[in-house]
Amino acid sequence: MNRLTKVAGAVMMAMATGASLSAQAADVVKVGFLTTLSGPASAPGVDEREGFMLAMKMLGNKLGGVPAEVIVVDDQFSPDAAKQGADRLIKREKVDILSGFVYSNILLAVAPAAFASKTVVVSANAGPAQLAGAGCNPYFFSASYQNDAAHEAAGKLMADKGYQRVAIIAPNYPAGKDASAGFKRFLKKDPALELFPKLGQLDFATEIAQLRAANIDALYFFLPGGMGVNFVKQYAAAGMDTKIVRVMPAYDADQQMLSNGDLIAGVANTGQWSADLPNEQNRAFVAAYVKEYGHQPSMFASQAYDAAMLIDSAVKAIGGKVENREALIAAIKAANFKSVRGGFKFAANHFPIQNQYARVVTKGADGKYVNNMTQTLLPDHVDAYVGQCRMP
């Protein structure tokens, strides 16, 4: 009898441990961070990495309390290199989550392989229309914005001010077309001039001559990374009329762009975040970022920081069982975390519903240029594609 109880107890114990073993959380959560870290287009990628790594540091290198491993890979601004990098992360490293991504063409090149392998993608920047509308996917989440959002806000800003002759310049690639479409959707008229230089083009002599000849009141320029920095310098060097109002997306108007100083003073920019947004977690983020890196955070950094915090909240909610992808996806969808932009919730297509603000580049008390928030252009803005999304 006594013996029997012992045996039964042992069996039950074994079963219990066995059961608990199978239900135990993964011992490590693996995140592949694929972003652009080389070439003149790489400044946003570097900012993303800094934002994500700052969050990891503040979380004690854990996601949802589970030790985390973040593998950073440079996509070299090339869809081919990105595909190889993603392949390695998915097949060899067997990452649970892919994050990073600055450029939409890179994300679109990588996404099919990630979805096929049930790897959850949390974009810290790129948010192409292709993934927001009919091509939306349960494995994709945007911790940033739908590509059109900042452009729509810029169109709204210009429509509100009633500028007559407006021009737009954007690179000839998917996000550049999204920019033009989004801008015009809220401008509600045709621009006097639309220019689509090659992505990565650095010399804008031809485009500047056309802008000069078009006799415009206002210019919207979406030229990511080094393109925009070069454009602003050459625009000034070419002696363009300073009365032309210039507006740009906010994510390009931080850090690198502000180093242009006087050349960028007074430029309005639109987006979902600003360093002076008054909420607790934003103040904490900005302070920690400045302490860690010695410079102001950019919008890319804020998005990547939010991406890490979002993943952290989801892994925590499911007790670290990231193998259960359905649960992980549902937990990310819940977005139960404190975003640096204040409230954060997902629309049906896994893109955020959020305010779009206007900011303006102003000289701070210390002589350095900063962005100050001026107004809310589009409150609780939902992207234009959500209606086409039929999430399976």
Place this chain on the structure above:
Amino acid sequence: MGNLIFEQVLNSLQFGVMLFLIASGLTLIFGVMNFVNLAHGSFFMIGAYVAAVVAGASGSFWLGLLVALPVTAALGFLLEWLVFRRLYKKDHMVHVLATFAFILIFNDGVRMIWGPQPLPLNMPPAFAGPVNLFGLPYSSYRLLVMAVGVVVAVALYFLINRTRIGMWVRAGANNLEMVTAMGINIRLLFRLVFSFGLLLAALAGIMLGPLVAVQAGMGDDVLILAFVVVVIGGIGSVPGAAIGALIVGVVDTLGRSLLPQLFALFLSADAAASVGPALGSMMIYLVMIAVLFWRPSGLFPART
């Protein structure tokens, strides 16, 4: 409209003269040594890097320029002596393979030394602003770039047509055996032409550095354009390179600026916005195909 055309013509010229600096060296080296140097664009990059490093440390663009030119030429001299002179007798395919290897070595080399981020190289402060050109404000730095290109082109013309070395070079391009038989030190001539060609590429890299970005691989796109110029102008011909460079400069600038507007006249706005820029950036290759079709050896073939 008049101002727009004037400004675009200036832009075309500025682009064209820079292409000429790169293509003239490439075509000289091919013409005299019958050597295909794909690594030519790498020296465009190395010149810009050395200038950016020196300018960054000293704060003077001009010092960067003065140091970078001899350094790049010396590196070219060294490489010719160490590697390239062993390849002259070999097949063109061997040239292509060996010099392509150097592109990879140089690109990864600068990445290792200076990192993947571009180096800053700013316009000299005196040329940072615009100047007034018959009522048109125009970047004074672009004018400077144009002036440097034109001066070098004229100097090159005199060097090749009016000096003894130039005569050797012309003779070498025409009939190498005869030049050797006349007792010219052909090895030294080769080495000089080689380093001089690379010096021109470096000069273009330094002048364009502030307008583009000093980064690994910056010479690769330029190399392709330089080959287009050389093919259009006629391989081995310096005047051909000059004409070819101007054609490419004008066609590229006007193609990119006028084609989208042209298409907007008879296509929908969306279609024009995608077809125009795509065809605009293709224009120079279409011109090259046309030249190859009607004049297979270029507009000014060096060897007849």
